[in-house]
Amino acid sequence: MNRRSGLSVRVKLTLSYAGFLMLAGALLLAAIGLFLVREGWLQTNPEGAWRATPGTTFVRGFAPTAAAVMLFLLGFGLLGGWILAGRMLAPLTRITDATRMATNGSLSHRIRLPGRRDEFRELADAFDTMLARLEAHVAEQRRFAANASHELRTPLAISKSLLDVAHNDPTHEPGKLVDRLRTVNARAIDLTEALLLLSRAEQRSFTRERVDLSLLAEEATEVLLPLAEKRGVTIETSGDITPALGSPALLLQLTTNLVHNAIVHNVPERGVVRVRTRVHHTGAVLTVENTGEHVPPELVPTLTEPFQRGTERVHSDRAGVGLGLAIVETLTHAHDGTLTLTPRPAGGLRVTVELPPAAPHSRT
Template identity: 75%
Template sequence: MDRAPGVSVRLKLTLSYAGFLMVAGGLLLAAVWVFLLRYVPERAMLINPDDNPTNGVFPVRSALLDVFAPRAAAVLAFLLVFGLVGGWILAGRMLAPLTRITDATRMATNGSLSHRIRLPGRKDEFRELADAFDTMLARLEAHIAEQQRFAANASHELRTPLAISKTLLDVARTDPNRDTGELIDRLHAVNTRAIDLTEALLLVSRAERRSFTREHVDLSLMAEEATETLLPLAEKHGVTIETNGDITPTTGSQALLLQLTTNLLHNAIVHNLPEQGTVWVNTSVRPKTVVLTVENTGEKLTPELAATLTEPFQRGTERIHTDHAGVGLGLAIVTTITHAHDGTLTLTPRSAGGLRITVELPATAPHTGR
């Protein structure tokens, strides 16, 4: 925003300090003068009347004013100079942290997010502001780095099916006798994967922008619907799904929360034991939150590996080679949707193998409308 030049804050504070000091000094001198007027008579008899041959009476207040006024003026002049000089120095010292914050802001505006203020000293308003600004810069830097990494990974993931399609088409063009049915099937599979990836990217973008209408949602109903949808997939993998829990009312996008639940359940089914695996889906209510928990049996995971599973296009070593590896955005979408609904996501490896994923969202009163 373009603004017209104005008086600096330091000068304003200096004038304020000096003005306050002048007012305080003036009030003090006025109090002294009132005190003198109260206890000093207007006239007094001289001890030696010969000094005033008229009547021997001396005008005390008039003489006192002649003495007091120039000295009071000198005191006020000193207070003015002292207030200006001292105010300028004090204002400079007080505003020094603000100058550092302003310099850091300018550097951040120019694209340098790695700079930190790190204001020393004990806690006060300026240091709270500096610490909050440093925290904001750290989050911005991490978010931008994550977005850049996400964009690079997404470009790589999208380039793969496009490169495969180009290769298949080049082969078909150079070999007219090649079986077109096989070629069409492979192109269809590659194209489907590219479409799925594009839709997943659009879903992540939509959730990050929070461009959705909030409505009353029951997570337990989302869990039931996701279970019914994925039951054939679970049967195909020999996985048993056990669902139980309470009514869990919250607010948000019904479509996004259903996608969240479906992704969690799909992930638990696909990344399970080769046979006789189990998935547990549970919903519960806490004092201020509702909780959706999805657990599954499977290979043992380390906490370090579990912490990376929510990153886009990151998969465990044993998980990337499955037939249903997906597009690598399942848990990343879950993370984005959870954060868009002001919730928290927790991944905990089970001691017996598998993973426990907990989504905690703000609770609301049960919706009674029809």
């Protein structure tokens, strides 16, 4: 925003302080003058002109002194106001310098304003908190961009290698090449769609309406039932009508991701996935838990990070695009909900999504 230049806050405070001091001095002198009139030191004739009294000598001596006092108050007010304004605005200067540094891209510094709490220190603390969150967000975005570039480069590199092999070996069977290229291409498409879904969810560019989580759980279970049967995993679904407010498509994606993750990372041939929905006094709750390998508690916070599959999964046939739980977390936050991951003592994971309740017949 273009603004015309004006007086600085320090100059305004100085002039305000000096003006207030001059006003106080003028009122004081006026009160003294009124006192002199009432006591008879000054009198007026019927025509309204001042006339001398026995105190004329005192009055004539008082006027120059009053003028000198006013001049002294003016100078003292300007000097004192300038010094006091500078001391009062010193924290604001530090905050302004920090803002300029942040504007230039430096997010690692902090103001850390010393002293007891007041308005300036609360502003500085709030600014430091904002810088910390912004720095963490930027670092996360950079890490995400680097991981996404790496993940997208992998299928492209594989495709190039397959094409180079086919070009250098004319006797290579084309059917196998096509099948492998189709698999690699499908993985690249899945990854791209997952990245687009993440972007859409983070922008919250969707329409909210009343949905029933129990129906979404049944739909996701039905879609993934063939995969569960192939892996020998049993799916158990239970729950009453669980109304929530959000995007049906995105919440279905959230539920599908959870159920798919529970099926894939499970005990082969004898695994179990339990999907439950219920209404809690704080909102609508969706819980998906599965049997499986023991999950160390220190590993749980990393499971929702993009492209984090666990070292034991990266090179297995179960490795997906690495965005399943990251998408779940993003979709949950986009719907103003909370996501909780809890390791099961017997192995596996329990994932709980709690969404705000939907008012009856609410629709936006």
